[in-house]
Amino acid sequence: MKDIKKNLVCFNTFDAKESWTYKTYREYGGYEAWEKIIRGELSPEEIIEEVKASGLRGRGGAGFPTGLKWSFMPRTVEGQKYLVCNSDESEPGTCHDREVLRNNPHTLVEGMAIAAYAMGATVAYNYIRGEFIEEPVPRFEAAVKEAYKHGLLGKNIRESNIDFDLHTFVGAGAYICGEETALLESLEGKQGKPRFKPPFPANYGLYGKPTTINNTQSLASVPSIIRNGAEWFKNIGVENAGGTAQFSVSGHVEKPGNYELPMGTSFKDLLEICGGVLGGRKLKAVIPGGSSVPVMPAANIMDCTMDYDSLQKAGSSFGTGAVIVMDESTCMVNVLRRISRFYMAESCGQCTPCREGTGWLYRMLTRIVAGQGEMEDITKLVEVANKIEGHTICALGDAAAWPVQSFLKHFHHEFEYMVKNKGESIVSVKNEVAA
Amino acid sequence: MIELSKKIKDKIDLLCERFPDDRKRSAVIGALHLVQHENKGYLTAELMNEVAEHLSLPTMHVYEVATFYSMFNTKPVGRHDVAICTNISCMLRGAEELVSYVENKLDIKLGESTADGKIFLKKEEECLAACCGAPMMMVDHHYHENLTKEKIDKILGDLD
Numbered sequence: 001m002k003d004i005k006k007n008l009v010c011f012n013t014f015d016a017k018e019s020w021t022y023k024t025y026r027e028y029g030g031y032e033a034w035e036k037i038i039r040g041e042l043s044p045e046e047i048i049e050e051v052k053a054s055g056l057r058g059r060g061g062a063g064f065p066t067g068l069k070w071s072f073m074p075r076t077v078e079g080q081k082y083l084v085c086n087s088d089e090s091e092p093g094t095c096h097d098r099e100v101l102r103n104n105p106h107t108l109v110e111g112m113a114i115a116a117y118a119m120g121a122t123v124a125y126n127y128i129r130g131e132f133i134e135e136p137v138p139r140f141e142a143a144v145k146e147a148y149k150h151g152l153l154g155k156n157i158r159e160s161n162i163d164f165d166l167h168t169f170v171g172a173g174a175y176i177c178g179e180e181t182a183l184l185e186s187l188e189g190k191q192g193k194p195r196f197k198p199p200f201p202a203n204y205g206l207y208g209k210p211t212t213i214n215n216t217q218s219l220a221s222v223p224s225i226i227r228n229g230a231e232w233f234k235n236i237g238v239e240n241a242g243g244t245a246q247f248s249v250s251g252h253v254e255k256p257g258n259y260e261l262p263m264g265t266s267f268k269d270l271l272e273i274c275g276g277v278l279g280g281r282k283l284k285a286v287i288p289g290g291s292s293v294p295v296m297p298a299a300n301i302m303d304c305t306m307d308y309d310s311l312q313k314a315g316s317s318f319g320t321g322a323v324i325v326m327d328e329s330t331c332m333v334n335v336l337r338r339i340s341r342f343y344m345a346e347s348c349g350q351c352t353p354c355r356e357g358t359g360w361l362y363r364m365l366t367r368i369v370a371g372q373g374e375m376e377d378i379t380k381l382v383e384v385a386n387k388i389e390g391h392t393i394c395a396l397g398d399a400a401a402w403p404v405q406s407f408l409k410h411f412h413h414e415f416e417y418m419v420k421n422k423g424e425s426i427v428s429v430k431n432e433v434a435a
Numbered sequence: 436m437i438e439l440s441k442k443i444k445d446k447i448d449l450l451c452e453r454f455p456d457d458r459k460r461s462a463v464i465g466a467l468h469l470v471q472h473e474n475k476g477y478l479t480a481e482l483m484n485e486v487a488e489h490l491s492l493p494t495m496h497v498y499e500v501a502t503f504y505s506m507f508n509t510k511p512v513g514r515h516d517v518a519i520c521t522n523i524s525c526m527l528r529g530a531e532e533l534v535s536y537v538e539n540k541l542d543i544k545l546g547e548s549t550a551d552g553k554i555f556l557k558k559e560e561e562c563l564a565a566c567c568g569a570p571m572m573m574v575d576h577h578y579h580e581n582l583t584k585e586k587i588d589k590i591l592g593d594l595d
Contacts, residue, residue, distance in 0.1 A: 090561070092523050130464075131564070131573060134577055173507075186464065189461045203544070248566055250527070253567075
């Protein structure tokens with residue numbers, strides 16, 4: 001395996017003893033970029049151009065170019081504008097924002113300050129999922145406090161005429177609030193139900209004001225880009241995917257963990273870094289970007305590099321960089337049933353295809369697992385998924401459909417086997433033979 | 436607790452300072468967290484009404500939030516909140532077996548509290564974003580990762 005550099009951007013302080021403190025962050029060049037801006041050495045236009053040139057794409061799942069998103073804000077229009085950070089990390093398999101919040105919160109504080117300044121926003125909220133209340137929230141809030149103490153946040157910062165106030169908002173448990181307009185509703189104190197778009201948040205966002213919502217990792221990457229230059233960041237990654245990715249590798253690997261590696265790292269190298277498949281067993285399938293993206297059989301992912309284009313070409317998606325590894329002992333019917341329950345539980349209920357459809361999917365899969373499935377259920381699963389996909393306000397409907405479509409495309413025989421054998425899994429037979 | 440203490444009201448007011456003056460509704464979620472924490476882990480209609488009054492909101496604005504978000508309980512629950520994640524990464528690492536183990540050990544099902552009012556076993560907990568430490572569970576907001584039956588025995592045994 002070639003030498004792969006780790007922890008270049010968001011995890012750059014991780015080898016320090018107390019990686020989360022102001023002191024440590026400064027030792028790693030922290031706040032140099034923000035101080036340059038405070039001194040008036042970098043204009044908002046220059047910042048946006050730099051971020052555009054860096055090739056940074058939204059790390060929350062959609063992969064939209066961050067600099068371009070920033071340019072949509074009506075920066076020069078009078079009135080309050082907002083920046084919101086989406087730390088409502090809840091895509092199954094994903095747990096790297098938690099690492100940033102706990103172990104390098106200052107890079108997020110600085111990234112938010114830079115982003116807000118570039119877009120003409122003077123107030124920002126970091127929306128953190130409620131379950132993070134014990135450790136990530138206090139760590140982040142302590143970092144904000146330190147930044148205020150050192151005169152890096154507040155009104156007329158170091159007499160620069162720049163105002164920037166940063167607040168934390170703690171959620172209360174709802175996957176849907178990771179959807180940006182549901183998150184805004186939640187910030188306004190309402191149920192997290194996605195809004196119709198248009199209007200887009202850049203025009204009508206929080207409290208009806210122009211707002212940009214960015215993911216934790218996207219914002220946490222910004223200070224390094226400004227400090228080291230767009231070229232530096234771009235060159236870490238590959239074409240169409242600048243910088244690093246934080247891979248949350250979970251499931252059947254020897255060393256599950258969060259690994260910050262260059263975009264475009266090969267899947268083989270990633271698997272090797274994680275110590276290979278658990279117990280030396282054979283790899284069966286991988287969900288490469290959180291439970292919402294299509295599953296890939298081992299053969300399809302083996303030659304992929306981990307970036308947007310490569311995974312898309314191979315029939316899946318980069319998603320959140322949450323790599324869920326499944327070995328040969330995994331029953332794909334059971335896994336899909338569990339995934340379907342999640343989307344049923346988390347559907348906000350406002351669109352009929354999603355509210356009703358996710359329940360249908362889960363109940364049909366439960367029936368199959370209980371040994372009461374019919375062959376026509378298998379066809380119906382895909383039919384129902386197709387009727388949800390593209391017919392809802394937000395992408396949760398699509399996220400519920402894609403696993404069903406892809407599991408049935410690649411592992412149809414496992415579903416057939418279970419229906420024919422009254423609930424017996426194809427792997428239980430294989431596992432018995434192996435034993 | 437049947438009415439909000441002065442301490443809670445002060446904390447809610449402090450929370451309101453994060454939002455524009457005419458946007459107190461944004462403080463509902465934070466206020467309910469505070470109230471639930473003070474009231475042994477659950478909310479009552481009376482307390483929700485008090486929150487509404489304090490924030491000058493229709494009561495429905497508070498009820499609809501309390502019933503939408505999974506961290507709020509609107510019925511009495513055991514003192515300690517135990518939530519075992521069973522989502523895919525944890526499932527692949529044996530979470531379902533651990534759920535059965537805990538159910539048997541405590542002699543309750545998911546969604547129930549023990550008869551002595553000590554432990555509430557949260558129903559159908561979804562991904563808590565600690566997938567690389569699977570299987571995991573959250574006990575009173577504290578994350579416990581890389582669980583085994585022995586670890587669970589110790590964690591539950593240490594609860595008062």
